[in-house]
Structure formats: C-alpha cells, structure tokens
Amino acid sequence: MLENNNQRIIRKMAKRSMQGNTRRNSILIASIALSAFMLITVLTVGITYFKAQRDQTIRMYGGVHDAVLMAPSGEQIEKCRNDSRIEEAGLTVKCASAESNGVDDSLHTTFIWSDGTYWDVQKRPALKWIKGEYPKQENELMISMGALKECGSENGKIGDRLTLTYGDKNGKHKKEFIISGIYEDYSGETAAYVSEKFYRTTGHKPSDVTAGVMYLSFSRALFTDKQLDTFREELNLGKQQRLLYTGITEHSLSVFLGILGLVFVTCVCSYLLVYNILYLSVTNNIRYYGLLQTVGMTERQIHKMLYRQMFLLGGAGIVLGLAVGSGTAFIIIPGIVKTIGIRGGAVSVSFHPLVYAAAVLVSCLTIYFGSRKPAKIAGRISPVEAVRYTAPGGGRKKRRTGKGSIAGRMARTNLLKDRKRSAIVILSLTLSVSIFICVITIIQSQGARTMVSNFMDFDLELSNDTLGKEDESQYRQIFDKDFITALDESKGIREIYPLYLDEITVPWEPDFAEIWMREEYATWMDYPYAEARDEYKKNPDKFYSYITGIDEMLFDRLKETLSQPVDKEAFMTGEVCILYRNDLSLTEKDIEGKTLTFYLKKTGEEGSVTLPIGGMTDENYYSPYAGLAPVIIVSQQFLHRLNPEAYIQKLGILYQEEYDESAEAQALGIAEESPYSTDIESSSKIESMKRVKESQGNMMEFGLGIVLILALIGIMNYVNTVCSSIQNRLGELAVLESIGMTERQMKKMLVQEGLLFAGSSLLLSSTVGIGVTYVIYQSVNYMDVGFYFPLIPVLGVYVLVILVCICVPLLLYHYSIRGKSAVERLRESQG
Structure with missing residues (x-):
C-alpha cells in the first residue's frame, strides 16, 4: 500500500480517538499513574525503612563500624x-x-x-x-x-x-x-x-x-566472602x-541481592499492571484500526498513531503518578508515622533522584514494550480480518457440555479463552500478594518482640552477684526457699528455672587437663602456660573453676547447642558431663574417650569425682563465670548429691503471659524487698524490647506504610484490570443477555471468574510466593533473627483478595450497564 502524506490527519485522528474513548483512556492513565505511584512510594519509603534499619543496627552495635x-x-x-x-x-x-x-x-x-x-x-x-x-x-x-x-x-x-x-x-x-x-x-x-x-x-x-x-x-559497602577472607589473612591474626x-558487612552481598530482588519484583508488578491494560485497550479496538487502513493508513502510520496516543496518555499518567506518589511518600506517610509513632522527633523521608529516574524509565519502557505487540497486530491485520477479529483464544472449538452450572462452565471457559490475558492477571495478582507477604514477613520478623527473644526465652532473669566476688566469705544464698516461694505464689509467674553453681578444683593430670590448660593459656593469657604449669601441679586450688547444675528443661535446650548427642538419662543420673568450651579451638575429637577429674572446693580431694566428657557447648548461659580450668555442666540432681547446699546463681522466670508488665513488677518487687537487693542483677525481656523499639526509631511505622501501599496497589491493580476487562467485554455480555442469560446468572459467572482468579493467585502465593519470601528473607537477614511467618496478617490479606475478586466485578458490571439496554451496550462496544 502506498503511504499517504497525512501526518496532520493522523494527529487529529489520534486526538479524536483519545477523546472518543474517555473511559478506556481514563483506565489506561490510571494504570500508568498507579505504576509510577507504586515505584515512587514503595522505593522511597523502602529506602527510608532500610536507612532506619541501618540506624537501628548502629544503635544496637553501639557505634558506626x-x-x-x-x-x-x-x-x-x-x-x-x-x-x-x-x-x-x-x-x-x-x-x-x-x-x-x-x-x-x-x-x-x-x-x-x-x-x-x-x-x-x-x-x-x-x-x-x-x-x-x-x-x-x-x-x-x-x-x-x-x-x-x-x-x-x-x-x-x-x-x-x-x-x-x-x-x-x-x-x-x-x-x-x-x-x-x-x-x-x-x-x-x-x-x-x-x-x-x-x-x-x-x-x-x-x-x-x-x-x-x-x-x-x-x-x-559491598564485599564478597573472598574479599573478607583476604582482608583477614592480610592482618596475620595471632591465636x-x-x-x-558485623552482620550487615558479612552478608552485604546477599543483602544487596535480596533488596535488588525486591526492587525487581516491584518493577515487574509495575510492568504487568500497565501491560495488561495496554494489551486489552489495543486488541479490543482492532476493528477501528482495520477501518483506518481502508482510508489509506499504512502499518507504519498506525504504529505512529498508537505510539503517539500511548505516550501522550503515558506522559499524563506518569506525571500524575509522580505527583501523587511524592505527596504520599513525603507528606501522607510521615504524617501517619508521626500520628501513630511512639517516639518523638522529626520524621524524615529519604529523597533519592534515582528513584524518580527509575520510576520514569520503568514506566516508559512498560508503555513502549506493552504497546509493541498490540501495535503490530493492529498494523498488520487487513481490513477484512479486522472485521472478523476476535481476541486470542476466541476461535470456535468443539467442547463437551460438561458438568456443573452454566455460569460455572462459562467462567472456566472465559478464563481459558484468552490464556495470555488470564495468565497476566493471575501473575500480577500473585506478585502483588507475594511481595506483600515478603515485606510484611521481613518487617514482622524484625519487630522488637521477635528480636529480643534470648536463648532460653525467659521473660526475666535474676542473677546472684555475690558469687562473682573474690572474697568467698561474701557469698550469699540470695535465692533461698523463701525467695523462690514468694515468686511461686505470684499470680503472673508460671515457671521458675534455677541454675545451680559451685566452685571446683580440677587437679593436674597429663591427659585432658594438660590439653585444656595449654589451650586456655594460649587463647586468653598474656604469658605462656609453661610459666604456670609447675604452680598448677603443686597448687591446683589456685586454678579454680565452676560446676553448674541444670534441670531437664535446661538440658533439652543445651542439647540443641551440641554437635554430637548426649544421652539424657546418663546425664541426669550423673554418668556424664558437658564442658563449656570458652571459645577455645578444641574439637569433639579432642574430648573423645576423655574423662575429667574434679572435686568441690568445699570437700577437698577426698570428694574427687571422675566423669566421662560427653560434649562441649559454646552457649555462655551455662557458664556465668569462667575459670582457668574447665567449667563443668552436670545435672541438678547430681550436683545436689555432691553438695545439697549449692548456690543458685540465677533464676530463669517465665510469665503466664509473655511481656506481662504486672508480673514483672511483682518479681522485681520481691527482689527489691530482699536484704541483698543491691546484689541482684536483673535482665528483662520487656526492657530489652523497649530498648530495641527505641533503637528502631520510626522504622516499623515506615514498614507499615510500605505494607499498606502494597495492599492498596494490589487491590487497585486488580480493580483496574477487571474494569478494563468488563469495559472490553460489554458487547459479549450484551449478547449473552440477549440470548436469555439472566442478570443473576451473569453475576454468578462474574463471581466465579473472580474466585478462579483469586484461587489461582493465592495458590501460587502460598507455594512459590512463600518459598521465594523465605529465600529473600534469609538473604537480607544479616542480624540472624529467626524467621517468623505473620499468619494473621497474611490470612487477612487472603480474605481481602477473595472479597475484592468477588465484589469488584459485580460493582463494575452494575456500573457499566446502569440505564443502558443490551442493544445500546452492543452498539457501544462495536462503535
């Protein structure tokens, strides 16, 4: 076909086409605006969140290093x-x-x-x-x-x-x-x-x-494991x-890749948000483009007209999205944070020009690539084919009637008719839900309550500081029977776990004691073991250490730290002991088949005991004090056989309800009433949580802002897609109505379509989405906080997705047919 010089006419037609499809163009502008809005708000607030997380890390580590x-x-x-x-x-x-x-x-x-x-x-x-x-x-x-x-x-x-x-x-x-x-x-x-x-x-x-x-x-900021190992080697570290x-340095590359993954998924969500609308907008107007060819328009001119339309609409959408996104990120979110935040001070949002550049670039690329295939279809189709054109997958195929209601069968047919469109809708919704799950999991797992869980997960620990004094005559049994009874009778306290302690002497012997002391001096002392060996042989009492006694629950937790199993019954009956390693470079091979001889300072050599060594632990909860000789861990019953009056060094306390401040007030009140109150040290999970919250600043509120934005965008994404879909299916729905389909059946079909979309996307989100969430979480988890899946918020989002997928098609259908007959709607769809 010969090209006509009709550029002025093309511009006019593009303008008139835009003016004549106000509703469809409004949906397209809204989609592009929503895409730009998503990128601006999520990336800006996300950068602010990670900056706040960095501040938290600095505060918790006690410095910038x-x-x-x-x-x-x-x-x-x-x-x-x-x-x-x-x-x-x-x-x-x-x-x-x-x-x-x-x-x-x-x-x-x-x-x-x-x-x-x-x-x-x-x-x-x-x-x-x-x-x-x-x-x-x-x-x-x-x-x-x-x-x-x-x-x-x-x-x-x-x-x-x-x-x-x-x-x-x-x-x-x-x-x-x-x-x-x-x-x-x-x-x-x-x-x-x-x-x-x-x-x-x-x-x-x-x-x-x-x-x-x-x-x-x-x-x-970024280091590979090899670079960190090289730096370590260059320092020529001594023993x-x-x-x-720090955690973020050691995992800097994985954290960066994890964040990059989140940004990529956000960009893909943004792309799918616009692509589906563009695809539907062009393919459902094919007849119009076929008619344009009959008046002399070439394929190239149709491409130009389409691209002109798309970039005019896209420009308007991008500007709108940037404006609304900026207002949300820099005004609305900080306002909400300041309203709900528990900490004072200025609320600042991190501004980065690259975020705006990325938003514009991704939006432009989305418009360009989203328009290419529909533009090719529109330009290459002949006028005759255009008149008979139906959406992909719409050709006639012989199908069995099948079972179930008509509405249900038609819903399934519509889902499969245009597989590409359906796949994009499901993928878009899946990504929106998955990124929501990922972000809320990261935020919830980094919450103060999750982060402060200690090794034993006690709500309160009370320690007897008199046992750390040099003068043994000042040792006191602070946690006596009356003290523990008073705690037991407190309403909010559920369980109390004592850790018993006594002083021991480990006499010199040429086997394990020699191996241990040589390693101990090489690791912790500033003079060689050779200078102390003779003194150790003659006066081992000067090289004292400690023995700790634990109950069954404490042993069960201790087992988790051991590299090889220790028989519980043998441990509880006093047939085997465990050592605290004290950061020495001893391995399990060094203790294989070894025994350890010791005696209580109180009983002297006459009370010597020899026990096989079952394993070693690095958990310092079981070693409140470190001696030169090994710290030995035995069962509470066995220690009581050696010394019924062994001191209680600490009490681990669990409340009836976690973070119960009234229970804590009662426990600390009992400690303050003790005559030795100044010698009681407390470690409270509640106080630790408060310190973590303070160190976080407004980090969690900004995280909540990201979650709310993602939830809103996910909903708006689906609303926009369904709105465009129903707008383009008005003719089809009018035909169904004209051949006898009732309004009730129509609504039932739309509801079942929505449920199919919701079910498919939630199934993918619950399998692939959660798996990806776990991988991304572990990559950015530089503080080694346990993975916590926020079940209640996720279930809430699932319910919301189902409700949206049911209600939105019904509302949009009702709005589209309002006051119009089937004939009028059929005429509009073909116009």
Missing part, C-alpha cells in the same frame, strides 16, 4: 590506619573495672579509654544524647546513665564527685572522680570513658587480650586475636 579487631598489635593498628579500604579506624582499651562504691561491692562498670576517631566519629551516632566533654584529666569520667544508676548516682550531674574502688592490671585502687560528661545509649551499657592520662596509669595496652579493641569502618565482621 563494619568490623572489630580484638587485641590489635601496633603493626596492625598502623596498617589499618593506612589502608585505603578503611575509612575510619577507632581504638579503645578496657583498662579498668569498678568494683565498689562503698555501698555496693558487686559493680559491673567498665572503664574505657577511647581515641578521638572512635568517640567523635564512630560512637556519637549511636548515642541518644550526650552532655559535657570527653575527659582530659586523670580523675575525670564521661559516664553512661546505666553506670551512674549502678554506682548509686542516678541523679548525678556534670561536676559531681564519685568515689569508686576499681581494679586494673596493677591492682586495686580507690579514687575520687569528677563527672566531666554524661551520655545515654540505646543498650543501657554500664561504662565510663576515661582520659589518656588515666589509661596510661593502668598498665593495659591495646594488644592485651580482652582489653584492646579496634573498630573498622570500610570505605565501601589470641579475633576479627569479627
């Missing part, structure tokens, strides 16, 4: 500070520890010296607030609120004096300190930062085991050194 190097040597310090891969390298030294304030002699406050890099650059972002200045004089302290409270000066202020007894490498000292600064962090740490002058008097240095720590912040990467 990517790796921690323990006991760094001078050479390693210099190397790290000159390494181009490292942006900041801060140094701290734990140089002393407070022991007494004159009233309480079981303090836990640590004295730390910090260089300027760590304190000013890495530590400050992790603090709630700070007052005063970092110490310069030998007697000055920058003290945490937790340490102030422990030292009995909760209401202390800058300039106040504090007299403390502390211990360092040179022994014990008593000193009056002046508070030069006060700070509060999110973890409730009990620490006091000291001046360099004070640090130089303690005898400690950065290379001391358990004293020196170097905090490294890398200049890049006593550890290089620990």
Whole structure:
C-alpha cells in the first residue's frame, strides 16, 4: 500500500480517538499513574525503612563500624590506619573495672579509654544524647546513665564527685572522680570513658587480650566472602586475636541481592499492571484500526498513531503518578508515622533522584514494550480480518457440555479463552500478594518482640552477684526457699528455672587437663602456660573453676547447642558431663574417650569425682563465670548429691503471659524487698524490647506504610484490570443477555471468574510466593533473627483478595450497564 502524506490527519485522528474513548483512556492513565505511584512510594519509603534499619543496627552495635579487631598489635593498628579500604579506624582499651562504691561491692562498670576517631566519629551516632566533654584529666569520667544508676548516682550531674574502688592490671585502687560528661545509649551499657592520662596509669595496652579493641569502618559497602577472607589473612591474626565482621558487612552481598530482588519484583508488578491494560485497550479496538487502513493508513502510520496516543496518555499518567506518589511518600506517610509513632522527633523521608529516574524509565519502557505487540497486530491485520477479529483464544472449538452450572462452565471457559490475558492477571495478582507477604514477613520478623527473644526465652532473669566476688566469705544464698516461694505464689509467674553453681578444683593430670590448660593459656593469657604449669601441679586450688547444675528443661535446650548427642538419662543420673568450651579451638575429637577429674572446693580431694566428657557447648548461659580450668555442666540432681547446699546463681522466670508488665513488677518487687537487693542483677525481656523499639526509631511505622501501599496497589491493580476487562467485554455480555442469560446468572459467572482468579493467585502465593519470601528473607537477614511467618496478617490479606475478586466485578458490571439496554451496550462496544 502506498503511504499517504497525512501526518496532520493522523494527529487529529489520534486526538479524536483519545477523546472518543474517555473511559478506556481514563483506565489506561490510571494504570500508568498507579505504576509510577507504586515505584515512587514503595522505593522511597523502602529506602527510608532500610536507612532506619541501618540506624537501628548502629544503635544496637553501639557505634558506626563494619568490623572489630580484638587485641590489635601496633603493626596492625598502623596498617589499618593506612589502608585505603578503611575509612575510619577507632581504638579503645578496657583498662579498668569498678568494683565498689562503698555501698555496693558487686559493680559491673567498665572503664574505657577511647581515641578521638572512635568517640567523635564512630560512637556519637549511636548515642541518644550526650552532655559535657570527653575527659582530659586523670580523675575525670564521661559516664553512661546505666553506670551512674549502678554506682548509686542516678541523679548525678556534670561536676559531681564519685568515689569508686576499681581494679586494673596493677591492682586495686580507690579514687575520687569528677563527672566531666554524661551520655545515654540505646543498650543501657554500664561504662565510663576515661582520659589518656588515666589509661596510661593502668598498665593495659591495646594488644592485651580482652582489653584492646579496634573498630573498622570500610570505605565501601559491598564485599564478597573472598574479599573478607583476604582482608583477614592480610592482618596475620595471632591465636589470641579475633576479627569479627558485623552482620550487615558479612552478608552485604546477599543483602544487596535480596533488596535488588525486591526492587525487581516491584518493577515487574509495575510492568504487568500497565501491560495488561495496554494489551486489552489495543486488541479490543482492532476493528477501528482495520477501518483506518481502508482510508489509506499504512502499518507504519498506525504504529505512529498508537505510539503517539500511548505516550501522550503515558506522559499524563506518569506525571500524575509522580505527583501523587511524592505527596504520599513525603507528606501522607510521615504524617501517619508521626500520628501513630511512639517516639518523638522529626520524621524524615529519604529523597533519592534515582528513584524518580527509575520510576520514569520503568514506566516508559512498560508503555513502549506493552504497546509493541498490540501495535503490530493492529498494523498488520487487513481490513477484512479486522472485521472478523476476535481476541486470542476466541476461535470456535468443539467442547463437551460438561458438568456443573452454566455460569460455572462459562467462567472456566472465559478464563481459558484468552490464556495470555488470564495468565497476566493471575501473575500480577500473585506478585502483588507475594511481595506483600515478603515485606510484611521481613518487617514482622524484625519487630522488637521477635528480636529480643534470648536463648532460653525467659521473660526475666535474676542473677546472684555475690558469687562473682573474690572474697568467698561474701557469698550469699540470695535465692533461698523463701525467695523462690514468694515468686511461686505470684499470680503472673508460671515457671521458675534455677541454675545451680559451685566452685571446683580440677587437679593436674597429663591427659585432658594438660590439653585444656595449654589451650586456655594460649587463647586468653598474656604469658605462656609453661610459666604456670609447675604452680598448677603443686597448687591446683589456685586454678579454680565452676560446676553448674541444670534441670531437664535446661538440658533439652543445651542439647540443641551440641554437635554430637548426649544421652539424657546418663546425664541426669550423673554418668556424664558437658564442658563449656570458652571459645577455645578444641574439637569433639579432642574430648573423645576423655574423662575429667574434679572435686568441690568445699570437700577437698577426698570428694574427687571422675566423669566421662560427653560434649562441649559454646552457649555462655551455662557458664556465668569462667575459670582457668574447665567449667563443668552436670545435672541438678547430681550436683545436689555432691553438695545439697549449692548456690543458685540465677533464676530463669517465665510469665503466664509473655511481656506481662504486672508480673514483672511483682518479681522485681520481691527482689527489691530482699536484704541483698543491691546484689541482684536483673535482665528483662520487656526492657530489652523497649530498648530495641527505641533503637528502631520510626522504622516499623515506615514498614507499615510500605505494607499498606502494597495492599492498596494490589487491590487497585486488580480493580483496574477487571474494569478494563468488563469495559472490553460489554458487547459479549450484551449478547449473552440477549440470548436469555439472566442478570443473576451473569453475576454468578462474574463471581466465579473472580474466585478462579483469586484461587489461582493465592495458590501460587502460598507455594512459590512463600518459598521465594523465605529465600529473600534469609538473604537480607544479616542480624540472624529467626524467621517468623505473620499468619494473621497474611490470612487477612487472603480474605481481602477473595472479597475484592468477588465484589469488584459485580460493582463494575452494575456500573457499566446502569440505564443502558443490551442493544445500546452492543452498539457501544462495536462503535
């Protein structure tokens, strides 16, 4: 066909075609706007969420760093500070520890010296607030609120004096300190930062085991396992050194790929949202394009006209979507967050130009690729074929009548008639539901309640601090029968699990005791075992350790940490013991067939006991204190046979209802009434949860915003698709009505179509979707939080999807036929 020079006419026809199909074009603009809206809001609020999560990580780790190097040597310090891969390298030294304030002699406050890099650059972002200045004089302290409270000066202020007894490498000292600064962090740490002058008097240095720590912040964000291993090798770590990467550094690549996967799925959802509408819009107007060819339009000109229409409509949709998306992301969501958030302060949303660029690019690509195939169909079809054109899959086929109602059979037929359209609708709905499940799973699993679950999952732990004192005469059985009875009688307390403790001596012997002590000194001591061996042989009592006694429940949890099984009955009857490994590099082969001989300090050598070693654990719950010799774990019954008066070191308490504040108030009230209240340390899941919530800021509210946006978009996606589908099927529905199909049958057919769409998408979401959710969750789970599937919200969404799939077709059908006869609707569909 010869091409006519009718560009002006093409522009006019494109304009008139747009004006003549207002409803269809409105649906198309709404789809494109919804696509751009989805990308803008989800990506903007998503970036804000992950930024808040990063802030939470900084607050929980206590500083901005990517790796921690323990006991760094001078050479390693210099190397790290000159390494181009490292942006900041801060140094701290734990140089002393407070022991007494004159009233309480079981303090836990640590004295730390910090260089300027760590304190000013890495530590400050992790603090709630700070007052005063970092110490310069030998007697000055920058003290945490937790340490102030422990030292009995909760209401202390800058300039106040504090007299403390502390211990360092040179022994014990008593000193009056002046508070030069006060700070509060999110973890409730009990620490006091000291001046360099004070640090130089303690005898400690950065290379001391358990004293020196170097905090490294890398200049890049992504690392492969190989790169991290290479950096570790370059440091030439000694046996006593550890290089620990933060969770997000160690899993940086998998986290990035997981986030990239979420972004990709979001873009696919956006693409499908528009593609289906474009496809229906063009293919259902084929007759019109065939008629255009009869007046001289070529295939190329039809392509131009279609692309002109699509990009005009697309431009309007993109602008509308960007405007509404920006308003939602930067005004509505922050407003909601500020309204429902429990924390004060400004609510800021992260702005990134790339988000807008991505939204425009994805929308334009969607319009282009979504228009290509329909445009080819419209351009290549002849006028005669156009008149007879039906949607794909609409050809006549012989079918058996089948069983079931007419409406049900027709619903199934319509679903299969245009398989491509049906597949796109189901896939689009499946992706919307799946990404909702994925995001809400990530958010719920990162919730404060999920994150604070400790190893034993106790609601409250109470510890007897007198057992940590050097003077054995100060040991007290704080948790006596009366104390435990008072807890038992409290209404909100369900169960109490005691952990018993006693001091033991492990005498020297050339087999396992020798192996253990050699490894212990090589790992934790700053002088060789050879210098202590003779003393250990002569006076083993100086190298004391501990034995802990546990009940059946504690043993069941202990079994989960063992690399090889231990017979429960043998353990409970005292025929085998388990050791706390204490981070030594001993393996199961080292204990195979070994026995351990020990005796209680109270009974002496006459009460020696020899037990086979069944296994080793790294869980420090079972080892409140570490000795030089092995810490032995036995059954509670066996320890009572050795010493019926063994001390209870800690109590693990479970409430009738988790996070029951009234039950906690009762338990802590009983502890406060004890004559040894200052020697009782508490660890509360409720308090931990509150600290996590504080560290999260408004992270969870922004996460809720993402979930609500995704739910809204999923619903609007289906509404738009069904709206376009019914609009394009008005002629077909009018024909069915004209041959006797009642309105009730019509509605029943639409309902069953909706249920088929809902059932198919929910089946895929519940299988493939949940599987993908688990994979993505594990890839972004750098904090190793247990996978938590939010059953109630997911079931709620499933019910909502079913309701939408039932109600939307009925409402749209009712709106489309309102006040119009079957003849009028048939005429409109062909016009």
